[in-house]
Amino acid sequence: MTDAAQFKYVGTRPVRPDGVDKVTGRAAFGADFTLPGMLHGLILRSPHAHARIKSVDLSAALEIDGVFAAISSADFPEVTDSGDMGGEGGGSIKDLSDNCMARGKALYHGHAVAAVAATSLAKARQALAAIKVDYEALAPVMDLDAALAGDAPLLNEEMMTQGLAEPATKPSNIASRMVMGRGDVAKGFEEADVVLEETYRTPTVHQGYIEPHACLATVNEGGQSTIWCCTQGAFEVRSYSAAVCGMSIGSIRVIPSEIGGGFGGKTTVYLEPVALMLSKTAGRPVKMTMSREEVFRATGPASAARSTIKIGAKRDGTITAMSARIHYEAGAYPGGPVPMGCMSVFSAYNVPNLAMEGFDVLVNKPKVAAYRAPGAPQAMFASECIITELAKALAIDPIELRLKNAADEGDAAPYGPTWGPIGLKACLEAAKAHPNYQTALQEGQGRGLAVGFWFNIGFQSSAEVHVNEDGTVTVIEGNPDIGGSRASMAIMAAEELGIPYENIRVQIADTENAGYTMVTGGSRTTFATGMAVVEAARDVIGQAKARVAKLWQVDADMVEWRDGQALPKPGMNVEQEPMSFAEIAAKTAPSGPLLGKASLNARGAGPGFSVNFCDVEVDRRTGKVDVLKFTAIQDAGRAIHPGYVEGQLQGGAVQGIGWALNEEYVYDADGVQQNAGFLDYRVPVASDLPMIDTVIIEVPNDAHPYGVRGVGETPIVAPLAATANAVAEATGVRIRTLPLSPPNVLAALDAA
Amino acid sequence: MAKTHVSTCINGQDAEFLCSPEQTLLEVLRDTLHLTGTKEGCATGDCGACSVLLDGTLVCACLMLAAEAEGHDVTTIEGIASGNDLHPLQQKFLDHAALQCGVCTPGFIVASKALLDEDPDPDEESIRYWLAGNLCRCTGYDKIVRAVQDAAAELRS
Amino acid sequence: MSQSTSNFAYAMPASITDTVSLLSQASSNGVRCQVLAGGTDLLVQLRSVDPDPRTIVDIKSVPEVSRVEVSNSERGVFIGGAVSAATMTHHEGLKAILPGLVEAAYLIGSTQIQGRATLVGNLCNASPAGDTIPALITNQAVCEIHGPRGARSLPVEDFVVGVQKNALEAGEFVVGVRMPHPSARTADAYLRFIPRTEMDIAVASAGVSVTLDDAGVCSAARVAIGAVAPTALLVPDAADALVGSTLDEASLAAAGRACTAASSPISDKRGTAAYRRKVVAVLCERAAASAAERARAR
Structure with missing residues (x-):
């Protein structure tokens, strides 16, 4: 491992390569593309939360002048592939297809039922109004309690629960059950002096990215397609669209635009297959953009969950056993974040006896999508609240109790592997020592703390490093830059190549100009694609050194690379002037361009722990919670660009605060979301918040050349429990159901 | 359908366009004039991504008919820099890493400019309340507030 | 599909007479017509709940509607129909005498919304x-x-007749609102409750105006509450609880209770009925305390 002090570029804060375009309005996002002859596509959406689709009659729409295509699920190939899609969002390709265009049943209010393409949006709207759909409305199932009731209406009449101890004998809304654990929890609870068991609930929330989904698709007469879209993963858009539309992967080119936020919500497809089929039918390019209302009603959201946690401990604070029973709403199709929830819920503690049981439950809401550390915020809201409740019951300081039981290097993770170097204890110690943790609180205020965790992932990435004629460098990679990753790629390339950061341009290429690269998600980009960039840089340096050695007529190992130049290794007795990339490129032109590349499957992603604490003040007469101070501490492994790492900590903290305080889907009795807009789906605004103080801990991850762990997802996990724990301290009343909105808080205070 | 002819001045240049009576200024800026730096995040005035200046007053382009721009000056994000020189706000947003995805950034910069035009020395609370109509889901606002404070300091010096 | 014959149109009359004749003509021809001032409600409605074609009559070129007059005379205070919230919050004269009204205007939406x-x-x-x-x-x-039959005046509490229903008749529009210049030792305050600090619609609200005599006793008061009934309500019982008191804690609490008693809220996405009933009392107390403090300072 290279020592931090040796770095020239890693750990600095240069302006991001794409920065100027993003502050001047030049950067082109999903809705900013147009093509000559382009049509406008719109989707007809189900007015029912649960209905059988008896017929769809498109004929009147097609008669309208200017309408070039009108399609429904009958126009899509029937997908039978029930294999898993992979990635952070679960589910099968068949379900993905049915989610893009309802087949047989509409499973949530806003579910796509038909689509049109016309010469103007006004004509497209007219066409939607002309489509006749015959529905048989069914009773909607809107939450876990309703879905689990014995007589619950079934979303999928054929679905048998997978993973039960005894095979299911009749269909239900439970798609699957999973169990994990170790030791003997019954024995562990018996050994405990104190045992607590409580149930915690979190609501349906949305990722809330500011840019609505948008795409432009064109299919030519030869069957070749191009899609411009805002996505976290162009290669996933390509494979999913191919599967849904019955096209070959090689016939589709996906060009990712700049992306206006995703947080996991843009790792799947909604519009792209529809735009492709419309374009194929119409013979013209088709542009589709969602309204904000469509984004709320038909994309995302994150699972609502109910977690029952039991914890037992000795009087000295030693935790003897923990168990969790977690139900996640999957939305309309299976694929809630059950495995991640079960694996993360007790990740922070080294406890011998553990039992985790998780359920994936269908409800008539949009199929859930990944949202930043999917599954962990819900599960760890529960576990991190009960740890604090335990600390109170034992009269032990919440940090000390956590330190006493904290997972450390060499311990076995609850989901199997042995922890490598991890920063949990370092984060807890940093919290304890932080000045914000020492300040005195006023009457009506409270301080709460919680731990966050995420696995982080690696997997497949590619990168190329092109040396230009003048010695400048172009880095080509395939991860859409959602939060400044071009800067971290350029920093790592500069560090490896020894050339100025400013001489490197990073290009996010499309699916035909970059090697296969998995989605920007799982906090993998700087880790895995960063590894590929480093490897590609080393490849090009190796080639440059070999060429120089040939010029100098020496062995390759007699040349070294330092500060962007090839020079004779000290002590090798070679008298040559150093050569830069420009000189090497010019002098070795006959050998062809200098181009380094790498394609890899990155192993050894480093798990990321965090500790958050905050001070709140509660207005006891209105139930309003104000966050006064918030401190986010996290192990980043290595912060390549600390400014963007801090940004992840701050942004995740605020999304978590929103989840804790005011965000939730509100439904009426018919299953229609009542707050499908930013007016009443209350994401935090600037005036709701204090500055978010950050501390970056660096416990390097040995698997990455610079020690990177991945930082994007962990930050959203801890704020839910940290905020709830602070409200409990401020009021003396423990509220175990989010959100801590004013009506909920006041009702709890009045009931206490 | 009869279109309305509108004469305006956009980013210091006279501009004329035809629009339908119900078209918003945002639609005309993006679709007719191809000034796509102004973003649509909600089309209902709740996110601020389409912030522009109308005779120096901060407004949402989605909540104005294009026809209402007749005879008025409109400034969009494309008109904030002078030639090749970034406005101090633009530079400070870059220096402070005050953007992640960047889609809200044009709106924030336009809104912040309106603030600093009116109050060259706003405190943190004033900045936060002024910018409450601009949603950012990535940054948690911390670095945005700092960038505005820093730009204000530079503009005052 | 009867709408297919009607189209959107945009008109910008330059006088009260022209506006009235445009509106009357449209109404007698059966053409739907709507007045546009700031447009921040109209454009949202066009976008979502009510996209049907209509003639939009932009009144911003009518000179009278852009006026703000602050006079100590009988004319009192006049705020024209197209005066924006931003204009009000920048108007020192208004802020000095009607801080509560200006607060209420300041609370409408974001800075961007304020501008329109x-x-x-x-x-x-x-x-x-x-x-x-x-x-x-x-x-x-x-x-x-x-309107077509000339000018008329209507108190605000009578103007709002139901949920999103006002008392305007065909061809009529509001040129402005007029109110008395507050007498000495009179002050107002307005408070609303929202879950966030900005960008929300009131869950409940209360406006209070109080007049103090030389001894600091409340000699006159008006209390109105919002978001707890189909229309904003004047609450005489709450005012009665304040009049004759020194605006001490007990009388403020009594006024609050009167507000709770006067409300008939619904439960919706913004709050429960029970919550609104409780919070409207808190808002009334706090707004009354703020108005009292202002009146004492005058």
């Missing part, structure tokens, strides 16, 4: 949660309406 939204538009939209309506009622504001 108008006081009178907020009133005409007649939302139960409209922020300026309770503040106008406490200040005894009267709508000045022009």
Whole structure:
């Protein structure tokens, strides 16, 4: 491992390569593309939360002048592939297809039922109004309690629960059950002096990215397609669209635009297959953009969950056993974040006896999508609240109790592997020592703390490093830059190549100009694609050194690379002037361009722990919670660009605060979301918040050349429990159901 | 359908366009004039991504008919820099890493400019309340507030 | 598909007479017509709940509607129909005498919305949660309406007749609102409750105006509440609880209870009925305390 002090570029804060375009309005996002002859596509959406689709009659729409295509699920190939899609969002390709265009049943209010393409949006709207759909409305199932009731209406009449101890004998809304654990929890609870068991609930929330989904698709007469879209993963858009539309992967080119936020919500497809089929039918390019209302009603959201946690401990604070029973709403199709929830819920503690049981439950809401550390915020809201409740019951300081039981290097993770170097204890110690943790609180205020965790992932990435004629460098990679990753790629390339950061341009290429690269998600980009960039840089340096050695007529190992130049290794007795990339490129032109590349499957992603604490003040007469101070501490492994790492900590903290305080889907009795807009789906605004103080801990991850762990997802996990724990301290009343909105808080205070 | 002819001045240049009576200024800026730096995040005035200046007053382009721009000056994000020189706000947003995805950034910069035009020395609370109509889901606002404070300091010096 | 024959149109009359004749003509021809001032409600409605074609009559070129007059005479205070919230919050004269009304205008939406939204538009939209309506009622504001049969005046509490329903008849529009110049030792305040600090619609609200005598005893008061009934309500019982008191804690609490008693809220996405009933009392108490402090300082 290279020592931090040796770095020239890693750990600095240069302006991001794409920065100027993003502050001047030049950067082109999903809705900013147009093509000559382009049509406008719109989707007809189900007015029912649960209905059988008896017929769809498109004929009147097609008669309208200017309408070039009108399609429904009958126009899509029937997908039978029930294999898993992979990635952070679960589910099968068949379900993905049915989610893009309802087949047989509409499973949530806003579910796509038909689509049109016309010469103007006004004509497209007219066409939607002309489509006749015959529905048989069914009773909607809107939450876990309703879905689990014995007589619950079934979303999928054929679905048998997978993973039960005894095979299911009749269909239900439970798609699957999973169990994990170790030791003997019954024995562990018996050994405990104190045992607590409580149930915690979190609501349906949305990722809330500011840019609505948008795409432009064109299919030519030869069957070749191009899609411009805002996505976290162009290669996933390509494979999913191919599967849904019955096209070959090689016939589709996906060009990712700049992306206006995703947080996991843009790792799947909604519009792209529809735009492709419309374009194929119409013979013209088709542009589709969602309204904000469509984004709320038909994309995302994150699972609502109910977690029952039991914890037992000795009087000295030693935790003897923990168990969790977690139900996640999957939305309309299976694929809630059950495995991640079960694996993360007790990740922070080294406890011998553990039992985790998780359920994936269908409800008539949009199929859930990944949202930043999917599954962990819900599960760890529960576990991190009960740890604090335990600390109170034992009269032990919440940090000390956590330190006493904290997972450390060499311990076995609850989901199997042995922890490598991890920063949990370092984060807890940093919290304890932080000045914000020492300040005195006023009457009506409270301080709460919680731990966050995420696995982080690696997997497949590619990168190329092109040396230009003048010695400048172009880095080509395939991860859409959602939060400044071009800067971290350029920093790592500069560090490896020894050339100025400013001489490197990073290009996010499309699916035909970059090697296969998995989605920007799982906090993998700087880790895995960063590894590929480093490897590609080393490849090009190796080639440059070999060429120089040939010029100098020496062995390759007699040349070294330092500060962007090839020079004779000290002590090798070679008298040559150093050569830069420009000189090497010019002098070795006959050998062809200098181009380094790498394609890899990155192993050894480093798990990321965090500790958050905050001070709140509660207005006891209105139930309003104000966050006064918030401190986010996290192990980043290595912060390549600390400014963007801090940004992840701050942004995740605020999304978590929103989840804790005011965000939730509100439904009426018919299953229609009542707050499908930013007016009443209350994401935090600037005036709701204090500055978010950050501390970056660096416990390097040995698997990455610079020690990177991945930082994007962990930050959203801890704020839910940290905020709830602070409200409990401020009021003396423990509220175990989010959100801590004013009506909920006041009702709890009045009931206490 | 009869279109309305509108004469305006956009980013210091006279501009004329035809629009339908119900078209918003945002639609005309993006679709007719191809000034796509102004973003649509909600089309209902709740996110601020389409912030522009109308005779120096901060407004949402989605909540104005294009026809209402007749005879008025409109400034969009494309008109904030002078030639090749970034406005101090633009530079400070870059220096402070005050953007992640960047889609809200044009709106924030336009809104912040309106603030600093009116109050060259706003405190943190004033900045936060002024910018409450601009949603950012990535940054948690911390670095945005700092960038505005820093730009204000530079503009005052 | 009867709408296919009608289209959107945009008109910008330059006088009250032209506006009235445009509106009357349209109404007698059966053409749907809607007045546009700030447009911040109208454009949202066009986008979502009510996209049907209509003639949009932009009144911003009518000279009278852009006026703000602050006079100590009988003319009192006049705020024109197209005066934006931003204009009000920048108007030192208004802020000095009607801080509560200006607060209410300041609470309409974001800075961006403030730049367009108008006081009178907020009133005409007649939302139960409209922020300026309770503040106008406490200040005894009267709508000045022009129409085919000439001019008429209507107190604000009578102008709003139901959820998003106002008392305007065919061909009429509101040129502005007028209210008395507050007498010495009179001050107002307006408070609303929202879950966030900005960008929300009031869950409940209260406007209070109080007049103090030389001994500091409340000699007159008006209390109006919002978002707890189909329309904003004037609450005489709450005012009665304040009059004759020194605006001490007990009388403020009594006024609060009167507000709770007067409300008949619903439960919706913004709050439960029980919550609104409780919070409206808190808002009344706090707004009354703030108005009292202001009156004492005058």
